Amino acid sequence: MVNIMQIPQIRLQQTYAQIGLRITQPVQEIEQKQADQSIKQVPATMTIERKPSHLDIDQEQLWNELNFKSNSVFSEDMAAFAKQEALEAVAEKAQEGDQFAAIEKKNDAIQSVVSAKANPGPAEFNIGFIPSYGSVKIHFTPTELTIDWKQGGAEIETTQNKPIHNYTPGKTEVYLRQMQNLEIDFVGGNVDSKS
Template identity: 35%
Template sequence: MAIPQIQLTIRDIQMDYSIRAPQIDISQRQAELHIEQPAAIIDITAKQGTLHIDQSQAFAEAGLKPISQMISDYASKGKQAALASIARNVQEGEQLQTGAGKGQRAAIIQSIAAQNTKVGPPQKSNITFIPSPGAVKINYTPGEFNIDIQAQQPKIDVQTFAPQIDLTYGAVTGTMTQRPSVEVQV
């Protein structure tokens, strides 16, 4: 006995697709940038130092005095020597006057002569340094140096531009090339 059989024949759908891809175009102008940096303000002040050297004492010790000072020194030494000579002559005259009446005239003259020819203690010879220490006087006042810098901030100007986007949408279209079907056979 033959059993009836069912046979199915199935045909799938077949499509033919046409795809148009989307297109995107993006453009953007570059930003405009302007930077300006002003120069810093610099203020420099300087006060010079002063150096004062006084060598007058050293020159005086070496015998190199100005003419006016040498004249003054010699005049004062001459005046002192003249006054000392007058004082000595007055003293000798008084000695002669007081002793002349007593018969001691010869003895008084001898004592005056002995006083005038008296030899003092020997002079010490020693090395002296010219000029003496501290004869040259140095006075220094240091100077001042100030720098004042004022930095300037940069000036930045930026202008941006929005992007321009052109979009063309894509599309998919399909055409059925084979219709689906189911066939049943017994």
């Protein structure tokens, strides 16, 4: 006869612990602004200085020769003419006096003086142009231009801008994703035996 005997058993069922990682990546932001630049254009300048032309016409000699004299010139000419006439009259009288005084030459001085006055010599005649050449004096000063240039250019100003840097560091979080577990079961068993 076979007897079945139960032998107890221990059954172990183990679950290992598991950990999880939550990783947040770091974030880096870099913003580079362009440099600020200002350009100022300075224009060229031109300065022109002009002295106008000038024409001088002197007609005084022309009018004097045409006997359209100013009072001052007329007075001077008349004074010079009177002086010359007076000198010539004095010379003539002196010459006549010398003729009258030369009695020793036995010539008729009175007749000679009267004859010279009654029969004067031929008058001097000469062709003249009135007004004479060059009696109008002309002087012309041309226009003068002075040009001054000043070169312009460009004024450039540059301001650099620093980069804007934002950095958010990353992080790693460790958490328990699964708890460890150990299950122990006691199970009885049957064993056959012969008696």
